[in-house]
Amino acid sequence: MEVNIKEQIRTVFTRYLEANKCRKTTERYTILDAICDMEGRFTLEELSEKLTADNFIVSRATLYNTLRLLLSMRLVVKFVLPHGTWYEVGYKNENHCYQVCTVCGNIDELRTTALAAIVDNVRPKRFRKDGFIIYIYGVCSSCQSKMKRKARQKELKKGT
Amino acid sequence: MEVNIKEQIRTVFTRYLEANKCRKTTERYTILDAICDMEGRFTLEELSEKLTADNFIVSRATLYNTLRLLLSMRLVVKFVLPHGTWYEVGYKNENHCYQVCTVCGNIDELRTTALAAIVDNVRPKRFRKDGFIIYIYGVCSSCQSKMKRKARQKELKKGT
DNA sequence: ATGTATGCAAACCATTTGCAATGAC
DNA sequence: GTCATTGCAAATGGTTTGCATACAT
Numbered sequence: 001m002e003v004n005i006k007e008q009i010r011t012v013f014t015r016y017l018e019a020n021k022c023r024k025t026t027e028r029y030t031i032l033d034a035i036c037d038m039e040g041r042f043t044l045e046e047l048s049e050k051l052t053a054d055n056f057i058v059s060r061a062t063l064y065n066t067l068r069l070l071l072s073m074r075l076v077v078k079f080v081l082p083h084g085t086w087y088e089v090g091y092k093n094e095n096h097c098y099q100v101c102t103v104c105g106n107i108d109e110l111r112t113t114a115l116a117a118i119v120d121n122v123r124p125k126r127f128r129k130d131g132f133i134i135y136i137y138g139v140c141s142s143c144q145s146k147m148k149r150k151a152r153q154k155e156l157k158k159g160t
Numbered sequence: 161m162e163v164n165i166k167e168q169i170r171t172v173f174t175r176y177l178e179a180n181k182c183r184k185t186t187e188r189y190t191i192l193d194a195i196c197d198m199e200g201r202f203t204l205e206e207l208s209e210k211l212t213a214d215n216f217i218v219s220r221a222t223l224y225n226t227l228r229l230l231l232s233m234r235l236v237v238k239f240v241l242p243h244g245t246w247y248e249v250g251y252k253n254e255n256h257c258y259q260v261c262t263v264c265g266n267i268d269e270l271r272t273t274a275l276a277a278i279v280d281n282v283r284p285k286r287f288r289k290d291g292f293i294i295y296i297y298g299v300c301s302s303c304q305s306k307m308k309r310k311a312r313q314k315e316l317k318k319g320t
Numbered sequence: 321a322t323g324t325a326t327g328c329a330a331a332c333c334a335t336t337t338g339c340a341a342t343g344a345c
Numbered sequence: 346g347t348c349a350t351t352g353c354a355a356a357t358g359g360t361t362t363g364c365a366t367a368c369a370t
Binding site: 182 | 350
Binding site: 122134136141 | 237238240241242259261270272274275278279282284286287288289290291292293294295296297298299300301304
């Protein structure tokens with residue numbers, strides 16, 4: 001991430017901490033920095049590993065606390081999928097369309113700008129909309145062939 | 161749920177069990193029936209409670225096993241949301257658009273036919289699409305007012 | 321000096337697993 | 346009789362909590 005964007009984010013964070021009378025701890029800023037350096041989606045485990053690699057050890061509790069803080073101020077977005085939980089820096093307010101294989105759990109991001117534009121135009125009443133996620137569920141081609149292969153084997157066994 | 165629809169579902173289930181050489185156990189059919197009688201979304205806990213109320217005790221393991229079976233054949237749909245996991249009978253192959261409040265966790269279903277039609281037309285390559293879910297994230301009006309009230313109180317405290 | 325934030329370990333909760341017993345075929 | 350399915354209890358894994366300590370204000 002660009003350095004001046006990181007600076008902007010730090011500024012937003014500082015303003016938020018001051019406005020809510022929260023303390024400006026080293027942990028909070030270091031975690032924020034690390035999150036900015038993560039590429040795309042990341043798990044809590046991956047974030048922890050990055051911090052460890054940077055020689056900064058934080059407890060799980062602090063990691064969760066800081067993430068909660070960042071989530072509540074919308075600097076980070078959380079994805080809860082059937083196969084795990086991911087986080088992502090949300091400063092761009094990007095929206096997402098995922099194709100999820102319900103067999104192997106693989107997730108691909110679909111780049112369908114048309115679709116995103118439509119959902120973007122939905123304006124719910126009495127609701128502050130922050131973003132949206134579209135999940136398309138199904139079976140990927142690789143799992144489809146595996147299932148066919150398995151069915152064939154059962155059929156063979158039946159003949160025995 | 162209508163009796164003859166339940167019958168249809170049982171037939172589909174039986175065909176699936178036979179095709180895959182799975183056993184037709186009392187547990188499986190009883191759980192299927194209970195699921196058909198659930199109204200709308202339900203949690204595993206609620207399903208278990210209903211079965212208990214019907215004097216049918218099943219282990220968690222069997223509940224999860226049967227749900228996995230029903231999920232794999234698309235008779236049931238699973239929703240993993242930040243505030244819990246829900247299931248729903250999926251025989252109508254309905255698609256869904258949810259409005260999720262990230263503060264209180266409340267979920268409302270949006271009836272936006274236009275939106276559903278668009279997503280319906282997305283045809284991913286090399287992927288057997290079974291359905292989709294759209295989550296619109298944000299803050300509901302009731303949580304918005306609570307947040308405003310809280311902010312006012314902090315401001316008062318500051319003045320003291 | 322005050323009280324918020326942290327670290328640690330224990331607690332928690334939903335889900336999965338291993339294994340012996342049951343029962344569908 | 347065979348082996349898939351069940352029930353039980355233990356294990357797992359991610360997240361939260363309680364409490365003593367550290368440190369930002």
